[in-house]
Amino acid sequence: MIKKVFEKPLSWFERIFFIDFIRGLSVTIRHAFSKTITTHYPYEKLTPPKRFRGFFGHKVVDGREPQPAFDEWVERFKIEVEPGRSRCVVCLLCKRACPVPQLFEIEGEKLPNGKRRVSVFNMNMLLCTFCGFCVDACPVDCLFQSDIHETASYSRKDSVLTLEVLERIGRDWQRRREKEPDRIWIDDAQRMRLWYENDLKLPEVKKQ
Amino acid sequence: MESLFVQLLVIGIKILVILGVVLGLGAYLTLVERKVAAHIQRRPGPMVVGWHGLLQPLADGLKLITKEDIFPRAGNRFLYNLALVLALVPAVLVFAVVPFGPEFEVFGVKVKPILTDVNVGLLLVFALGSMAVYAIALAGWASNSKYALIGSMRKAGIIVSYEVVITFAVMGPVILAGTLSTYEIVQQQINQKLWYIWLQPIAFVVYMFAMLAETGRVPFDIQEAEAELVTGFTVEYGGIKFGLFPLVEWYVEVLSLSAIAVVLFLGGWSPINIPFLGFIDPLFFLGPLSPFVWFILKVALLFLFVLWLHWTLPRYRIDQITETAWKVMLPLTFVNLVLTAVLAPIVWR
Numbered sequence: 001m002i003k004k005v006f007e008k009p010l011s012w013f014e015r016i017f018f019i020d021f022i023r024g025l026s027v028t029i030r031h032a033f034s035k036t037i038t039t040h041y042p043y044e045k046l047t048p049p050k051r052f053r054g055f056f057g058h059k060v061v062d063g064r065e066p067q068p069a070f071d072e073w074v075e076r077f078k079i080e081v082e083p084g085r086s087r088c089v090v091c092l093l094c095k096r097a098c099p100v101p102q103l104f105e106i107e108g109e110k111l112p113n114g115k116r117r118v119s120v121f122n123m124n125m126l127l128c129t130f131c132g133f134c135v136d137a138c139p140v141d142c143l144f145q146s147d148i149h150e151t152a153s154y155s156r157k158d159s160v161l162t163l164e165v166l167e168r169i170g171r172d173w174q175r176r177r178e179k180e181p182d183r184i185w186i187d188d189a190q191r192m193r194l195w196y197e198n199d200l201k202l203p204e205v206k207k208q
Numbered sequence: 209m210e211s212l213f214v215q216l217l218v219i220g221i222k223i224l225v226i227l228g229v230v231l232g233l234g235a236y237l238t239l240v241e242r243k244v245a246a247h248i249q250r251r252p253g254p255m256v257v258g259w260h261g262l263l264q265p266l267a268d269g270l271k272l273i274t275k276e277d278i279f280p281r282a283g284n285r286f287l288y289n290l291a292l293v294l295a296l297v298p299a300v301l302v303f304a305v306v307p308f309g310p311e312f313e314v315f316g317v318k319v320k321p322i323l324t325d326v327n328v329g330l331l332l333v334f335a336l337g338s339m340a341v342y343a344i345a346l347a348g349w350a351s352n353s354k355y356a357l358i359g360s361m362r363k364a365g366i367i368v369s370y371e372v373v374i375t376f377a378v379m380g381p382v383i384l385a386g387t388l389s390t391y392e393i394v395q396q397q398i399n400q401k402l403w404y405i406w407l408q409p410i411a412f413v414v415y416m417f418a419m420l421a422e423t424g425r426v427p428f429d430i431q432e433a434e435a436e437l438v439t440g441f442t443v444e445y446g447g448i449k450f451g452l453f454p455l456v457e458w459y460v461e462v463l464s465l466s467a468i469a470v471v472l473f474l475g476g477w478s479p480i481n482i483p484f485l486g487f488i489d490p491l492f493f494l495g496p497l498s499p500f501v502w503f504i505l506k507v508a509l510l511f512l513f514v515l516w517l518h519w520t521l522p523r524y525r526i527d528q529i530t531e532t533a534w535k536v537m538l539p540l541t542f543v544n545l546v547l548t549a550v551l552a553p554i555v556w557r
Contacts, residue, residue, distance in 0.1 A: 021521070028520040032247045040255065 048147040050180050053130050055148040056123055056161060057169030058086040059141060064178075070140045080115040086167050087142035088118040094134035094143050103127035104134075121163040126156060146173045214317055222323050226303050234459040235265045241458070241515055248519045268451070275447035280352050283444065287350035292449055295343035298336040299456045302464040305329035307391040309477045309499040321500070322391050329390040330382065333468055334375055337422060340461070341367040344431070344441050347453070351444035359440025362526055363431030366421050369533035374418035376541035380404070380411040380548040381472045384555050390468070394476030400555055403481040405473040407551060410544040412473045414537050419465045421529065424457050425514060427521040428529055466510040470503065474510075477503040 014020060039046055048054065061083050073089040074081055090108035095101050105122035135143055146169050153159045161169075239254065239261060246253030254261030279285060307322040326332060341364050348360020381404040382388060385396040397403060405412050421428040432440035442453045475481055477499035479489035491498045524532075 021517075024520045025516060028248045028516065031250055032244070032516075034250065036247070036250050036252045038251050040252070 048149060050147070050177055052147045052149065053132050053145045055125070055146055055151055055169060056128075056134075056166060057144055057146045057173055058088060058121070058163070058166040059144055059170045059174060060084055060167060061087050062174065066141045073140055078115050080111055080113075080117045082117075084171075086118055086121070086163060086170070087140050088121060089140055089142070090116065090118050091139060093137040093139060097133040097137035099129065099131065099133065100127045118163065121166060123161040123166070125151065125159045125161060144170070144173070146170075147177065218317065218319055219323070222321075226323060227300065230300055230303055230460060230463065233463065234455050235269060237459040237463070237511070238268065238455070239265050240512075241518075244512065244515045245519045248516075269448075272448045272451040277449060278444075278446040280444045283352045284350040287346045288444075291343050291347035291350060292452055294339060294346060295453060295456045296460075298339035298343075299460045299464060302333050302336050302461075303467070305332055305390050306464065306467045307394055307471065307476060308503055312496060320391065325389060325391045327387070327389045327392075330378060330388045330393075330468075330472075333390075333464075334371070334378070337374075337465075338367070338371050340422070340457075341371075347445070348441040351441065353444050355437045355443045356441045359431045359433075359437045359443075363424060363441065365526065366424075366428060366430065366529055366533075369530050370418040370421040370537075373414060373533050373537045373541060374422065376538065376545065377411045377414040377418060378472060379541070380408045380544050383545075383548050383552055384408075386556070390471050394471055394478070397475040397481075398478050398487075401481065401486050402483050402555060403473065403475040403478070406481075406483045407555065408473060408544065408548065410540055410547075412469075414541055414544070415469055415473070417532070417537060419462070419469065420514065420517065421533070423461045423465060423514075425462065426518040427524050429518075429523060430526050430529060433523060462511060462514055463507065466507050466514070467503075469510060470506040474506050 010020060061081055063083075065087060070087065070089075073079070073091065077089050077091070079089050090106060092104075092106055095104040095106060098104060103124040103126075105120060105124075106118070107120035108116050109119035110116055130145070132145055135145055138144075148169065151159070242264070243253045243261070254264040257263045257267045279288065304323040305326060307320070307325075309321045311318060311320045313319070344360045344363045344367075346360075348356040348358075348363075351357070381393060384400075384402075384404055384407065385393040387393060387396065417428075420426070424431050431437075432442070437443075442450055445453065470476060479487045479491065479498070479502050481487055489498060489502075491501055494501055
């Protein structure tokens with residue numbers, strides 16, 4: 001069923017005294033004299049939410065790996081586990097899941113003791129769409145997206161994330177945000193205020 | 209011989225003061241507009257260059273001057289540059305007949321703070337106002353671009369319609385004052401102890417609409433409707449030439465037309481008016497400076513009101529704009545004219 005809704009036409013009183021204009025003007029004047037709600041970007045920065053899809057990183061081995069998946073993959077590929085280094089097990093699932101697979105350059109190496117380890121892990125961020133499929137695919141919770149979003153660089157070479165950079169981002173992120181509760185805005189008064197200002201009045205769902 | 213020299217000196221000083229004030233103020237009004245627009249949208253606006261962005265106009269000017277001046281290949285260079293001159297000169301010339309205050313004496317020389325007190329001042333204002341259409345039509349034509357051409361044709365249509373309306377709207381105050389000289393009109397309002405807005409509210413509203421239309425402000429900014437026409441007739445202009453058009457159209461012209469509105473309807477430099485009884489001057493402590501302050505205050509408030517409207521209202525369609533002009537505004541001014549003719553003897557006495 002289509003319900004037709006017409007706009008109420010302006011009455012002559014409203015037309016002659018510009019009531020609609022006055023209503024609009026009153027709205028703008030109220031906003032003009034209320035506090036601004038912007039962030040002065042290069043001087044003030046917002047903390048992105050924990051789930052923000054920014055630059056990639058490799059979480060490092062610190063005893064919080066998802067078990068039993070991590071141990072299973074380590075056993076299957078005979079991976080050398082070093083605390084403080086990348087959790088990567090060189091399964092290439094991230095490359096498989098990627099819509100632009102050539103942005104990954106992943107190689108493993110065999111150590112003298114017969115075990116294996118990731119040696120090259122380059123991600124060319126110029127090709128990346130930040131879709132996060134690789135993160136979903138990662139079986140050992142190694143690859144993840146951090147809150148780093150200021151990604152400008154002076155050359156194309158600088159926009160390739162190497163294994164070293166990925167590990168550094170991972171260590172940094174684990175130190176700062178790993179233990180944070182998974183909420184949308186965190187510890188940011190400005191954003192919290194905005195969030196509550198936009199307190200939507202949704203109709204309550206009636207239980208039957 | 210000596211009096212002639214003094215006269216020339218006085219005129220020279222007046223010209224310099226008016227030019228400096230108008231163009232300098234025009235540049236700084238860009239900052240005012242940006243701040244007002246920003247706060248209406250709950251942003252702080254320019255904040256970095258100088259305290260609260262006070263040096264922003266200088267930075268903008270420097271940037272515009274150092275930008276490359278690109279000229280469209282198939283354009284007409286003579287008309288392209290002529291359009292600029294035709295836009296700037298009439299807009300500034302209007303200030304020649306704007307009275308800023310009452311006559312005063314400096315070193316025994318009587319000075320009227322008006323450049324030329326011609327006895328057909330208002331006629332001059334609206335003659336110069338109609339010149340704007342040439343600048344815009346030429347700018348659109350010489351750019352050899354369809355956006356520019358469409359924009360300029362729209363603007364020409366608007367100006368042609370609203371020139372008629374504004375002239376008839378102004379007729380009311382002219383009848384009440386019995387003169388076309390801007391200085392005399394203010395003097396008449398003071399003598400009659402009446403701001404003409406009290407007797408001419410319809411004319412004032414119509415004048416405000418026509419003013420918005422002539423200066424291309426919202427809700428009549430159809431000539432540069434950025435969603436459809438990029439920026440209308442200024443598309444092909446670059447560098448400082450691009451900067452001059454909005455400066456002239458949005459600031460100098462709005463200022464001049466606000467000043468004329470203050471002269472015609474709000475009693476020029478006179479303080480707050482109670483109709484037929486007298487004037488109340490809360491700024492009496494400023495002594496002889498008070499009239500000038502009143503004039504500037506009124507113009508500033510009117511200008512801020514225009515800005516406020518600009519950042520509130522949406523845009524009308526071109527057919528709605530011309531329709532309003534011919535079908536609503538013009539009949540209203542005729543009605544107003546008849547009413548004024550009936551009421552005029554009460555005011556004349």
